[in-house]
Amino acid sequence: xxxxxxNLGSRSYDIALTSGDSKSxxxxxxxxxxxxTTALVVGDSNTQLHGRVLETALIASGFRTAFAPVPxxxxxxxxxxxxxxxxxxxxxxxxxQTCVVAVGGGVIGDLAGFAxxxxxxxxxxxxxxxxxxxxxxxxxGGKTGINHPKGKNLIGAFHQPAGVWIDLALLxxxxxxxxxxxxxxxxxxxxxxxxxxxxxxxxxxxAVRERQPEVLLHVVGRCCRLKADVVEKDEYETTGLRAxxxxxxxxxxxxxxxxxxxxxxxxxxxxIGMTCAATLAERLGLVGADFVSRQTDLLVxxxxxxxxxxxxxxxxxxxxxxxxxxxxxGQMRFILPTRLGEVKLFDDVPEPLVRAVxxxx
Amino acid sequence: xxxxxxNLGSRSYDIALTSGDSKSxxxxxxxxxxxxTTALVVGDSNTQLHGRVLETALIASGFRTAFAPVPxxxxxxxxxxxxxxxxxxxxxxxxxQTCVVAVGGGVIGDLAGFAxxxxxxxxxxxxxxxxxxxxxxxxxGGKTGINHPKGKNLIGAFHQPAGVWIDLALLxxxxxxxxxxxxxxxxxxxxxxxxxxxxxxxxxxxAVRERQPEVLLHVVGRCCRLKADVVEKDEYETTGLRAxxxxxxxxxxxxxxxxxxxxxxxxxxxxIGMTCAATLAERLGLVGADFVSRQTDLLVxxxxxxxxxxxxxxxxxxxxxxxxxxxxxGQMRFILPTRLGEVKLFDDVPEPLVRAVxxxx
Numbered sequence: 211x212x213x214x215x216x217n218l219g220s221r222s223y224d225i226a227l228t229s230g231d232s233k234s235x236x237x238x239x240x241x242x243x244x245x246x247t248t249a250l251v252v253g254d255s256n257t258q259l260h261g262r263v264l265e266t267a268l269i270a271s272g273f274r275t276a277f278a279p280v281p282x283x284x285x286x287x288x289x290x291x292x293x294x295x296x297x298x299x300x301x302x303x304x305x306x307q308t309c310v311v312a313v314g315g316g317v318i319g320d321l322a323g324f325a326x327x328x329x330x331x332x333x334x335x336x337x338x339x340x341x342x343x344x345x346x347x348x349x350x351g352g353k354t355g356i357n358h359p360k361g362k363n364l365i366g367a368f369h370q371p372a373g374v375w376i377d378l379a380l381l382x383x384x385x386x387x388x389x390x391x392x393x394x395x396x397x398x399x400x401x402x403x404x405x406x407x408x409x410x411x412x413x414x415x416x417a418v419r420e421r422q423p424e425v426l427l428h429v430v431g432r433c434c435r436l437k438a439d440v441v442e443k444d445e446y447e448t449t450g451l452r453a454x455x456x457x458x459x460x461x462x463x464x465x466x467x468x469x470x471x472x473x474x475x476x477x478x479x480x481x482i483g484m485t486c487a488a489t490l491a492e493r494l495g496l497v498g499a500d501f502v503s504r505q506t507d508l509l510v511x512x513x514x515x516x517x518x519x520x521x522x523x524x525x526x527x528x529x530x531x532x533x534x535x536x537x538x539x540g541q542m543r544f545i546l547p548t549r550l551g552e553v554k555l556f557d558d559v560p561e562p563l564v565r566a567v568x569x570x571x
Numbered sequence: 572x573x574x575x576x577x578n579l580g581s582r583s584y585d586i587a588l589t590s591g592d593s594k595s596x597x598x599x600x601x602x603x604x605x606x607x608t609t610a611l612v613v614g615d616s617n618t619q620l621h622g623r624v625l626e627t628a629l630i631a632s633g634f635r636t637a638f639a640p641v642p643x644x645x646x647x648x649x650x651x652x653x654x655x656x657x658x659x660x661x662x663x664x665x666x667x668q669t670c671v672v673a674v675g676g677g678v679i680g681d682l683a684g685f686a687x688x689x690x691x692x693x694x695x696x697x698x699x700x701x702x703x704x705x706x707x708x709x710x711x712g713g714k715t716g717i718n719h720p721k722g723k724n725l726i727g728a729f730h731q732p733a734g735v736w737i738d739l740a741l742l743x744x745x746x747x748x749x750x751x752x753x754x755x756x757x758x759x760x761x762x763x764x765x766x767x768x769x770x771x772x773x774x775x776x777x778a779v780r781e782r783q784p785e786v787l788l789h790v791v792g793r794c795c796r797l798k799a800d801v802v803e804k805d806e807y808e809t810t811g812l813r814a815x816x817x818x819x820x821x822x823x824x825x826x827x828x829x830x831x832x833x834x835x836x837x838x839x840x841x842x843i844g845m846t847c848a849a850t851l852a853e854r855l856g857l858v859g860a861d862f863v864s865r866q867t868d869l870l871v872x873x874x875x876x877x878x879x880x881x882x883x884x885x886x887x888x889x890x891x892x893x894x895x896x897x898x899x900x901g902q903m904r905f906i907l908p909t910r911l912g913e914v915k916l917f918d919d920v921p922e923p924l925v926r927a928v929x930x931x932x
Contacts, residue, residue, distance in 0.1 A: 289650050300721050303894060328689070331716065331727045331808075355692065360661050366692045367728055446693075533664060 212431060216350065216438040218445055221370040225350060225434050227427060230379040232263045235338070236271025239309060242373045243334050246307045249273045250299055252322035253313040254282035257340050260380070261313040264338060268311070276302045280318060284472055287321050287356040287363075295325035299333075309334045309372070315341035315388075316348040316476065320363070323354030327369030334372040340380050342392025343477055346399070346433035349374050351441040351455075361533060362463060368446055376434075378426050390513040391477030393418065394458075396429055397508055398484060399436045402457045405551035407432055408508070415511040454553050457545040458484035460534050461568075464527040465518050474518075481514040482571070490559065490567045491546040501547060517571050524568045528561070573792060577711065577799040579806055582731040586711060586795050588788060591740040593624045596699070597632025600670060603734045604695050607668045610634045611660055613683035614674040615643035618701050621741070622674040625699060629672070637663045641679060645833055648682050648717040648724075656686035660694075670695045670733070676702035676749075677709040677837065681724070684715030688730030695733040701741050703753025704838055707760070707794035708816075710735050712802040722894060723824060729807055737795075739787050751874040752838030754779065755819075757790055758869055759845060760797045763818045766912030768793055769869070776872040815914050818906040819845035821895050822929075825888040826879050835879075842875035843932070851920065851928045852907040862908060878932050885929045889922070 211234075212227040226238055239249070249268050253261030258279060265275045278298035280286050295310075302308065310333055312322035319337055326335035337349035355366020381389065396418075400408030410428075411418065417425045437455065444452035462483030466474055474482075488502045506516050531542050542564065543557040572595075573588040587599055600610070610629050614622030619640060626636045639659035641647050656671075663669065671694055673683035680698050687696035700710035716727020742750065757779075761769030771789075772779065778786045798816065805813035823844030827835055835843075849863045867877050892903050903925065904918040 289654055293650055296719055296726060297721075300719060300725065300894075324689075328685075328716075328726050328728055330725060331714065331729055353692065355689075358657055358661060360658075364661065364691060365657060365689050367689055368692055533661075 212427065214431060214434045214438055216370075217442050218370060221352075221445075223371055223373050225374040225376060225438070227376050227378065227431055227434075229377060229423065229427075232260070232377065233267045233270070235264050235375050236267040236273070238373060238375055239268060239273070239311070239336055240271050242336070243307065243309055246309045246334060247272075247274060248302055248304060248307075249275045249309040249311055250278055250295075250302055250304065251275055251311045251313060252278045252280060252295065252318055252325075254280050254286070254318055256282050257314040257318065260338075260340060261311075264311065264313060273309075274302075280321065282317075284317055284357070287317055289356065291321055292325055292356055295322060296329060299325065299329050304329065304333065306330050306332075307334065309336055311336045311338060313338040313340060315339065315344045319344055319348050320353070320355050320366070323369060323371070324356055324366055327354050327367040332369065335369060337371045337374045339374070339376060341384060342381055342389055342430075343395055345376050345381075345430050346392065347395045347437065349376075350434055350437045352445065361530075362466065370445075376430060378423065378430060381426055382421055387475065389421070390419075391475035393512045394477035394481040394484070394509070394514050396433055397505070397512065397514075398455075398457055398480065399433050401484065401505060401547060401550065402454050402545070402553045403436050403440070403551060404432070407436070408550055411512075412508055415508070419512065450555050453543075453555050454545055457547075457553050458487045460531050460542060460544055461486040463534055464531045465522065467530045468522045468526055469518075469520065478515050481509050481516060482518050485509065485516040486567050486571055487544060487546055489570065490544065490563065491548075493563055493567065494546065494556075494559070496546055496548050501550060504550070524565050527568055528565065531564075573788065575792060575795045575799055577731075578803050579731060582713075582806075584732055584734050586735040586737060586799070588737050588739065588792055588795075590738060590784065590788075593621070593738065594628045594631070596625050596736050597628040597634070599734060599736055600629060600634070600672070600697055601632050603697070604668065604670055607670045607695060608633075608635060609663055609665060609668075610636045610670040610672055611639055611656075611663055611665065612636055612672045612674060613639045613641060613656065613679055613686075615641050615647070615679055617643050618675040618679065621699075621701060622672075625672065625674060634670075635663075641682065643678075645678055645718070648678055650717065652682055653686055653717055656683060657690060660686065660690050665690060665694065667691050667694065670697055672697045672699060674699040674701060676700065676705045680705055680709050681714070681716050681727070684730055684732070685717055685727055688715050688728040693730065696730060698732045698735040700735070700737060702745060703742055703750055703791075704756055706737050706742075706791050707753065708756045708798065710737075711795055711798045713806065722891075723827065731806075737791060739784065739791060742787055743782055748836065750782070751780075752836035754873045755838035755842040755845070755870070755875050757794055758866070758873065758875075759816075759818055759841065760794050762845065762866060762908060762911065763815050763906070763914045764797050764801070764912060765793070768797070769911055772873075773869055776869070780873065811916050814904075814916055815906055818908075818914050819848050821892050821903060821905055822847040824895055825892045826883065828891045829883045829887055830879070830881070839876050842870050842877060843879050846870065846877040847928050847932055848905060848907055850931065851905065851924065852909075854924055854928065855907065855917075855920070857907055857909050862911060865911070885926050888929050889926065892925075
């Protein structure tokens with residue numbers, strides 16, 4: 211079994227990279243949590259079947275389990291569904307060792323993760339990401355949370371998982387649009403941290419789109435390692451380093467919010483946001499036009515959008531972006547590329563330039 | 572100004588012990604949070620006036636502020652009021668540096684603290700405890716949370732404050748029953764950690780009940796120091812050491828839950844719970860009858876109850892106690908005295924003995 215170790219002292223954990231080996235999940239959870247006797251498996255209508263398979267494996271390893279179904283979709287990242295998970299934990303007579311197993315994409319991971327972070331002031335959490343986006347991004351690093359009616363992920367906590375169980379076989383049945391959306395975050399890692407990986411993606415666009423198993427293993431493993439490197443150096447996003455992962459995300463949150471959640475998939479919004487960020491960097495003279503076109507070409511080759519496809523009022527976008535979590539004192543902050551494989555935080559970007567970029571897309 | 576330092580590495584902070592010097596709170600907050608520009612002051616109908624005074628002081632120190640009123644009482648430790656605080660933070664355009672200032676007793680501290688712990692994945696928090704109970708217990712140590720309909724404090728997070736501002740002058744106007752209730756936790760510190768402090772209380776019951784300023788300063792300062800010592804050694808309640816602070820609390824939660832929140836004040840329930848725990852320790856042969864009577868005499872001299880004053884069904888009490896956060900795998904765990912100034916964790920107490928103690932009170 212391949213695995214990636216996330217080194218965070220007493221909060222260290224393994225990301226297991228497996229394929230079609232669900233029965234081993236029991237031993238994996240048991241190894242990380244020797245004292246745990248109960249587990250709450252959380253899934254939605256898309257992941258319920260897989261969740262039941264995992265539940266069986268957990269029972270075989272001696273855990274007492276229950277399954278908590280959550281409606282599929284972003285609206286479930288809300289206080290009501292959180293409250294339902296608290297009820298399910300209470301129903302299971304959860305103690306401080308009870309494990310929450312989040313089986314799903316980012317929504318399930320964020321919601322179940324936040325329930326784990328806050329029930330009994332913190333329960334162990336095992337992430338079982340079922341989407342590409344969740345495998346390479348949201349399941350690693352300890353960010354959990356729900357949405358506020360006015361803003362995405364406004365409510366949340368840092369809570370590292372006790373382990374992450376990735377089953378790459380799940381990627382083969384993922385709907386095309388959802389799979390492609392996940393590739394936006396994959397490209398992001400190349401742009402912000404690893405130009406060799408970016409080149410690898412350029413050279414393998416067809417194999418990536420065909421979801422060839424050995425390519426998936428390399429792509430997902432590399433993204434997990436790159437994310438783990440960043441998280442190890444800035445677990446709580448205090449030094450600014452972890453902020454590099456938010457490349458394209460300030461713009462993306464603006465588009466996502468104005469489009470209404472669900473219209474644009476997160477990765478699609480990130481692809482558009484990365485294009486905006488690259489354009490902004492070019493106008494600031496940080497990178498040349500070649501950088502922008504190279505990034506755009508790869509995104510397009512991977513079937514991703516690079517423009518919103520709809521005109522949103524610039525002032526409303528700016529207003530949402532100013533309230534982004536990364537903003538401080540109403541001042542927008544941007545992660546911008548300085549060359550392929552390197553980005554920096556800029557908190558003094560002239561607002562007229564931001565407006566101009568928004569109007570050009 | 573007297574102060575107590577809580578040493579927790581990057582999460583260290585000061586507890587300021589002041590008297591009638593509210594205008595200095597601005598400088599105190601500013602010193603701890605140099606980058607903060609906005610502050611949300613949270614209070615209830617009992618603390619609103621004091622909150623407004625503090626708000627004025629914060630404005631004078633250059634903070635932009637808003638006041639969020641919360642209904643007084645334990646029922647406010649719920650998802651609805653939490654949600655209202657999230658709305659207030661959004662309305663203030665809170666960023667990651669925005670400070671939440673909790674002005675009140677345990678309810679306000681726990682609720683506003685949990686909002687601070689979870690908005691934008693964590694905002695700085697300043698505790699301004701206005702009750703004796705909050706000064707010596709809930710405002711120090713980083714526990715925040717709300718109630719689940721089925722259990723007290725089931726939902727929460729560890730989130731250390733950036734500072735604690737104690738104004739001892741507030742104690743002089745506290746209603747008698749509420750003041751006495753706080754003394755239960757004061758006695759607890761003597762029993763679990765400091766026999767000299769216990770003797771000091773025995774020698775000064777009258778001065779304590781008369782709320783003499785120099786006695787209050789010593790009592791509150793000593794309790795904060797004792798609690799800080801424990802929290803410094805076991806911040807996240809993982810080694811078992813911090814659990815000593817829960818002396819009497821397993822029983823207390825049983826009585827509080829069955830009485831219905833608000834019937835028994837928390838400190839009253841703790842005084843009864845401590846008496847049960849002492850009786851249990853005596854029956855286990857851990858302490859002699861003299862220990863029980865000495866603790867009972869001090870509690871009584873300080874105007875506290877040592878029996879529930881109402882008969883609750885033993886099985887229902889047991890059922891609630893089994894679901895206590897400290898329980899593991901349905902096994903009740905008790906903090907019991909071994910001598911004055913020392914307690915230990917016992918997880919193998921025979922249940923018939925617990926029943927017998929409950930039936931004897």
